[in-house]
Amino acid sequence: MTGNETGASSPFQQLIRVGIALTSTQDLSALLTLILSEARRMVDADAGTLYVREGAMLRAVAAQCRTLTERLGDGKAETLFDSLAVPVSPNSVCGSAALTKEVVNIPDLHAIEGARLAACSAAFDREHGYTTRAVLAVPMIDPEDEVIGVLQLINKRGPLQQAGFGELDVRISLALASQAAVAIRNARLTAQLRRAHRDALLGLSIAAEWRDRATAKHITRVTEYAGILGLAMGLPDGELDLLVQASPMHDVGKLGIPDAILHKPGKLDEQERRIMETHTLIGANILNSGASAVMRMARQIALYHHEKWDGSGYPKGLRGTAIPLCARIVALADVYDALSTRRCYKEAFAPEKVLEIVRQGAGAHFQPELVDALLAQLGRIYEIRDQFGDTQAELDAFRDYANIELKEPDEDQY
Ligand SMILES: [Fe+2]
Ligand SMILES: [Fe+2]
Structure with missing residues (x-):
């Protein structure tokens, strides 16, 4: 067996594999976790947050951080992000990605210290002893051109960490984000259908009990x-x-x-x-x-x-x-x-x-x-x-x- 056959595969092959996994996962929360973990794995990011848009707000629905998990233990790190929500506005990295429908890629937040974009990470970093450096925020846009969320990846790991996320990382994240948008939309439609089905049946049952x-x-x-x-x-x-x-x-x-x-x-x-x-x-x-x-x-x-x-x-x-x-x-x-x-x-x-x-x-x-x-x-x-x-x-x-x-x-x- 050669080195390549032991599991290393091209980003293209990995994207196909992830795409199949995404379309076969119906459970919305499992899907969100999967999107985030695969995105982090493919671009080698230390942390990431997945936001779903609810009106004028982005609400964090999945969050992962390798460094904090190693420090605090499994399950604890995720709870730090539970109540995280940011408005769709130019005042944060993710809000800005959602507003403009453009990728925001900042190799080093500290290099733009004092800028409004760094403010919301700074508060989190101070509280939890973390250093947010590179940030990549990719809007998730569904086929109707609606922003349904933002995929945010934080701190490139490995030898390229100083340079932040590169062009290939951006392309991979964009591909994942658009697959994710479709998968999330489908999971929501499926959930809606299930609920409509369940409600109709429940209504029939209540009618019978009423009699x-x-x-x-x-x-x-x-x-x-x-x-x-x-x-x-x-x-x-x-x-x-x-x-x-x-x-x-x-x-x-x-x-x-x-x-x-x-x-x-x-x-x-x-x-x-x-x-x-x-x-x-x-x-x-x-x-x-x-x-x-x-x-x-x-x-x-x-x-x-x-x-x-x-x-x-x-x-x-x-x-x-x-x-x-x-x-x-x-x-x-x-x-x-x-x-x-x-x-x-x-x-x-x-x-x-x-x-x-x-x-x-x-x-x-x-x-x-x-x-x-x-x-x-x-x-x-x-x-x-x-x-x-x-x-x-x-x-x-x-x-x-x-x-x-x-x-x-x-x-x-x-
Ligand atoms: Fe009966
Ligand atoms: Fe009964």
Whole structure:
């Protein structure tokens, strides 16, 4: 093997490799960290900060510093930059790069001492015993020609450190910054789409709960309990995320059940009970788009959340592990919540009574390991119950049509 084959590659090859990594990373914060670490590595910079533009401000979203990390230890150095924000203005290196859409490359900040550009680094340097010398700030410009952030690299390392960042460093940083701009924009669009998808599904779930005279907090509690149980059962992160997104939809099929049955005060007769049980099939039919993993899991949960471990449930009478795990989890979370909370038509059972029923259900209604997991996590479960409890006022207000309160829309964070 020659020296070249051991890992050294041209900047061009490295840029291609980094570009592939950037486009395959969907998680925005992982992406920002990756952009910064790759940029630092490729131009051999001691430190760097990645700013994202929010209106007239640039907010630091990733920061790395080799010297301070060596001095303070892993994780500490990054926190120094947590609250770092600079206005888009000619008064700082990064602000100026964002304002003019031009690269700012200063080989030695001290050579221009007294100038306004050096002022913001000087305060940081004094406080943390660091010396900012060379600074390279590259605007990240998306395909619509909007500045979405600034990549700032600090202090060239190695034999060329006195000269600061060179022409090749600038070109590499520019290439990375434009790739980063596209990747950030795509990650934001993906996050926005995910959120829109999640909100639409949540709205559907709340509509179904509303008809069932339960508040949206029932959905929140069941989802939180399902998350706790899923984690305890060792579900990998991706599956856990799906479970949390899909759980709220377990009773969507109740949209199709007539009011006379859904709201009947007494016991259902045989025929009514059979109609009520079809909410599992109706739910599965509502959620039958297999286009996403969330929908596929939501369908399974809607269809199987009334199956029982011993095979005596409905609609299929599945037994044991033939019931999908997500549905086994929601079955316990849903029953636990129904028992332990008030509804506008019933009181809650006492906590000891709830636990007795759940314990008795182990091996019959519920998978025994899930009951163990719930009992082992009771502290957390009670926290959720109390945090998302329905107040008497909320229950009283339920379907008080003369006083429906108009809520403000949630702030969109993207
Ligand atoms: Fe149900
Ligand atoms: Fe439910």
